[in-house]
Amino acid sequence: GNSVTQMEGPVTLSEEAFLTINCTYTATGYPSLFWYVQYPGEGLQLLLKATKADDKGSNKGFEATYRKETTSFHLEKGSVQVSDSAVYFCALYSGGSNYKLTFGKGTLLTVNP
Amino acid sequence: EAQVTQNPRYLITVTGKKLTVTCSQNMNHEYMSWYRQDPGLGLRQIYYSMNVEVTDKGDVPEGYKVSRKEKRNFPLILESPSPNQTSLYFCASGLTGLASYNEQFFGPGTRLTVL
Numbered sequence: 001g002n003s004v005t006q007m008e009g010p011v012t013l014s015e016e017a018f019l020t021i022n023c024t025y026t027a028t029g030y031p032s033l034f035w036y037v038q039y040p041g042e043g044l045q046l047l048l049k050a051t052k053a054d055d056k057g058s059n060k061g062f063e064a065t066y067r068k069e070t071t072s073f074h075l076e077k078g079s080v081q082v083s084d085s086a087v088y089f090c091a092l093y094s095g096g097s098n099y100k101l102t103f104g105k106g107t108l109l110t111v112n113p
Numbered sequence: 114e115a116q117v118t119q120n121p122r123y124l125i126t127v128t129g130k131k132l133t134v135t136c137s138q139n140m141n142h143e144y145m146s147w148y149r150q151d152p153g154l155g156l157r158q159i160y161y162s163m164n165v166e167v168t169d170k171g172d173v174p175e176g177y178k179v180s181r182k183e184k185r186n187f188p189l190i191l192e193s194p195s196p197n198q199t200s201l202y203f204c205a206s207g208l209t210g211l212a213s214y215n216e217q218f219f220g221p222g223t224r225l226t227v228l
Contacts, residue, residue: 103155
């Protein structure tokens with residue numbers, strides 16, 4: 001079946017540090033890939049997505065590239081801010097009538113001033 | 114504003130007392146779904162609905178019911194809640210079809226505690 005593995009947290013960084021959160025996946029076919037962000041006390045918001053190999057999703061300074069050869073979709077940001085503190089979820093959709101998103105377990109990021 | 118709303122946001126109840134968590138979306142989406150989020154497990158799908166009167170089980174449906182009488186609403190019903198249903202619940206909606214790429218929009222969550 002489908003699965004998503006993302007790096008265990010928590011991740012603690014200082015403001016302006018470089019961020020990488022690793023995400024690898026196992027799926028049939030050609031999945032769509034997503035990063036969702038959950039700020040404290042809020043629901044999940046779509047951060048970025050990529051729908052085919054070599055696509056780069058980007059939003060709010062975050063980027064992730066769909067790498068089919070390594071089945072990866074790592075999230076990066078060049079300079080994090082305190083306001084980026086949140087839980088980040090990698091997710092995929094590989095087709096199927098249930099339209100189910102398969103999520104990783106989430107990575108808690110804390111950015112200190 | 115396009116959004117998915119859930120009510121209540123927080124609920125503490127006791128074992129066996131029936132409850133309903135409401136979900137409503139204003140984006141005219143065909144697809145709606147319920148997930149539960151538990152520490153270390155990520156999000157798991159409970160039930161989903163492809164359209165009015167069309168619902169089906171997800172990965173963890175035991176102890177839950179749903180209905181879809183109107184396109185915008187998708188309530189989650191716990192007929193006899195138990196402590197293992199203590200969790201954070203999210204409702205989601207989205208378009209269907211190839212062009213949608215299955216981008217889903219999530220509600221703010223309902224934190225349920227069953228004593």
